[in-house]
Amino acid sequence: MSTLTIDKAGPTRNVKYGSMSRDRTWALRWSYFFLTLFAIFSLVPPLYMLITSLKGSAEISAATNPWWVFHPTLENYAGLLTSNQFLRFFFNSAMVSIIVVIITMLISIPAAFALSRMKFWGSATLATGVFLTYLIPDSLLFIPLFKMFAMIGDVTGIQLINRWYVLLFIYPTLTVPFCTWIMIGYFASIPKELDEAAIIDGASWLQTLTRIFIPVALPGLIAATIFAFTVSWAQFLYPLVFTTSADQLVLPVGIVTTLIKGDVFNWGQIMTGALLGAAPPLIIYAFLMDYYIAGLTAGATKG
Amino acid sequence: MVDTAIGETAAARPRKAAGRSSLRKALKRKSTTAFLMTLPLILLIALLVVYPAFYSVHLATLNKSMQRFVGFGNFEFLFKRDTFWLVVKQSCIFAITAVVFKALIGFIVAHFVHNIPAKGQRKWRGMLLVPWVIPPAMSTLAWLWLFDPSYSAFNYTLGFFGIGPIPWTGDAAWARFSVILVNVWYGAPFFMIMYLAALKSVPEQLYEAAAIDGANWWQRIWYVTLPMMRNIIAITTLFSLIVTFANFDIVRILTAGGPLDKTHIFATWAFRVGIEGSDIPLGASVSLFMVPILAVAAIFILRDVNKRGNES
Numbered sequence: 098m099s100t101l102t103i104d105k106a107g108p109t110r111n112v113k114y115g116s117m118s119r120d121r122t123w124a125l126r127w128s129y130f131f132l133t134l135f136a137i138f139s140l141v142p143p144l145y146m147l148i149t150s151l152k153g154s155a156e157i158s159a160a161t162n163p164w165w166v167f168h169p170t171l172e173n174y175a176g177l178l179t180s181n182q183f184l185r186f187f188f189n190s191a192m193v194s195i196i197v198v199i200i201t202m203l204i205s206i207p208a209a210f211a212l213s214r215m216k217f218w219g220s221a222t223l224a225t226g227v228f229l230t231y232l233i234p235d236s237l238l239f240i241p242l243f244k245m246f247a248m249i250g251d252v253t254g255i256q257l258i259n260r261w262y263v264l265l266f267i268y269p270t271l272t273v274p275f276c277t278w279i280m281i282g283y284f285a286s287i288p289k290e291l292d293e294a295a296i297i298d299g300a301s302w303l304q305t306l307t308r309i310f311i312p313v314a315l316p317g318l319i320a321a322t323i324f325a326f327t328v329s330w331a332q333f334l335y336p337l338v339f340t341t342s343a344d345q346l347v348l349p350v351g352i353v354t355t356l357i358k359g360d361v362f363n364w365g366q367i368m369t370g371a372l373l374g375a376a377p378p379l380i381i382y383a384f385l386m387d388y389y390i391a392g393l394t395a396g397a398t399k400g
Numbered sequence: 401m402v403d404t405a406i407g408e409t410a411a412a413r414p415r416k417a418a419g420r421s422s423l424r425k426a427l428k429r430k431s432t433t434a435f436l437m438t439l440p441l442i443l444l445i446a447l448l449v450v451y452p453a454f455y456s457v458h459l460a461t462l463n464k465s466m467q468r469f470v471g472f473g474n475f476e477f478l479f480k481r482d483t484f485w486l487v488v489k490q491s492c493i494f495a496i497t498a499v500v501f502k503a504l505i506g507f508i509v510a511h512f513v514h515n516i517p518a519k520g521q522r523k524w525r526g527m528l529l530v531p532w533v534i535p536p537a538m539s540t541l542a543w544l545w546l547f548d549p550s551y552s553a554f555n556y557t558l559g560f561f562g563i564g565p566i567p568w569t570g571d572a573a574w575a576r577f578s579v580i581l582v583n584v585w586y587g588a589p590f591f592m593i594m595y596l597a598a599l600k601s602v603p604e605q606l607y608e609a610a611a612i613d614g615a616n617w618w619q620r621i622w623y624v625t626l627p628m629m630r631n632i633i634a635i636t637t638l639f640s641l642i643v644t645f646a647n648f649d650i651v652r653i654l655t656a657g658g659p660l661d662k663t664h665i666f667a668t669w670a671f672r673v674g675i676e677g678s679d680i681p682l683g684a685s686v687s688l689f690m691v692p693i694l695a696v697a698a699i700f701i702l703r704d705v706n707k708r709g710n711e712s
Contacts, residue, residue, distance in 0.1 A: 128516050143530060146545075158551070163551065205441065217434045229698060232697075234694070236646045237456070237646065240459065270445075274449075333535070334648045362545075362548075371541045371542060375539070379530070389533070
């Protein structure tokens with residue numbers, strides 16, 4: 098009798114727990130199912146780049162299964178990496194991005210320090226202004242900027258249009274406002290006691306910045322650097338407008354304008370070039386994902 | 401006793417005065433330093449952002465050779481052109497549809513990522529953010545190849561199900577769909593990351609309390625998650641609206657505005673008219689039409705950002 102009731106109670110209790118954990122398992126399974134779907138959706142274009150880049154031109158124009166490489170070859174990579182033109186694009190992109198990162202840091206770190214710690218007349222308005230500037234898109238400014246730089250060339254004789262270094266003046270308009278804005282957020286989160294202690298010990302403002310703020314806010318600094326680099330590397334509209342000669346182009350524009358000749362698309366090389374162009378941001382992202390994401394979310398959550 | 405006290409205050413007074421004046425000097429020095437430190441930033445913004453913005457208004461009032469003032473002539477010309485109204489319509493359809501889908505997909509995916517055990521989340525998040533990391537010009541080339549009229553890998557796959565071939569970029573309706581699809585693909589991960597950060601900041605106790613009160617999953621989302629994430633949803637959506645409205649790369653590479661100007665949005669059409677057609681004033685006028693919607697979005701973002709600032 099007693100064993101019977103226990104038997105009865107046992108299964109019902111088990112069923113109850115079982116149903117809850119079964120709900121949980123099903124929710125998990127559905128989550129994994131949909132996440133797999135979304136991951137496939139996210140990764141198909143880059144994977145297809147990789148697949149195509151490994152194909153020869155005969156296989157690309159053959160009517161075989163496009164999702165599989167039957168005769169893998171590295172001829173596209175060899176072709177691009179030995180082409181002076183492509184290496185020139187890569188070099189231009191690297192130069193522009195690295196110098197823009199340096200310019201951005203030199204402008205935005207002192208500015209963020211001044212705006213977050215040294216309250217002065219108009220500092221609050223300026224901080225808001227910096228944020229507003231960040232919201233002005235490139236597609237609004239490219240025409241007047243193009244005309245301005247053309248006019249500088251006419252008036253002073255210094256030709257800046259169609260030189261890769263003109264981008265060094267223009268890219269900071271995209272990177273500096275955001276970097277300043279997130280650095281203000283990071284600097285503001287440093288305890289006041291820290292810099293007060295430094296000032297009492299006789300440190301100058303510059304020393305406070307270099308000895309305390311930069312080391313303490315290093316994660317923010319890395320996030321801002323990554324942001325500035327990826328934005329400069331990916332920028333397409335400005336170089337398309339400002340540079341036209343093949344030796345002045347940066348990578349994205351170079352691939353689009355030189356590898357597509359009229360109606361002839363050399364897809365193997367285009368995909369290889371696109372993959373090589375996507376590689377630097379992807380590598381940075383793979384190694385510094387946490388900083389990358391911190392920079393991404395800081396824009397809206399700090400401040 | 402009294403004397404000494406007076407003596408002390410008398411002695412203290414000059415010191416205090418001296419202290420105040422040196423303080424004032426320090427303040428003065430501090431504000432000068434501060435101003436010098438922000439000067440490059442101010443110059444950059446003034447010369448390369450604010451000035452061009454106003455210069456663009458000036459440009460919009462000139463004729464094609466930029467020698468004569470025509471007032472609102474360029475705008476009147478635009479209003480009479482069908483293509484312009486097509487661009488206005490397409491820009492709005494493109495931006496609103498893309499932002500809605502990005503926000504929805506981002507929200508759903510963020511929930512799924514949040515659902516799974518914490519140790520696996522990093523891996524999934526890493527994979528799902530890849531579209532945002534690849535430069536859009538590069539990834540759009542991959543999409544262009546996937547959409548290729550004769551070798552489309554999508555049409556090959558759909559062929560197994562007896563569907564297609566679909567003219568992804570050849571037909572106006574499909575081309576509109578394609579540019580939105582690529583934009584959603586590129587932008588949804590950004591929403592996912594923002595929402596995921598917001599989901600993590602919702603205190604677990606609120607869900608426990610809701611569960612005790614017998615709320616089902618829908619009620620938990622509607623009454624707990626959404627109100628807690630309201631701010632971040634608003635900021636992310638408005639921000640994305642600005643970026644999507646001003647988009648250039650994707651439309652330019654995928655369709656270049658075609659077929660028959662049906663997928664042009666403000667940025668690509670301004671480029672076509674202003675740079676390729678070398679009618680700079682007309683191009684400037686076209687891009688100026690982005691300002692109202694950008695301004696409205698910016699005002700709302702600023703309000704939210706300031707509110708957040710005051711709360712903290």
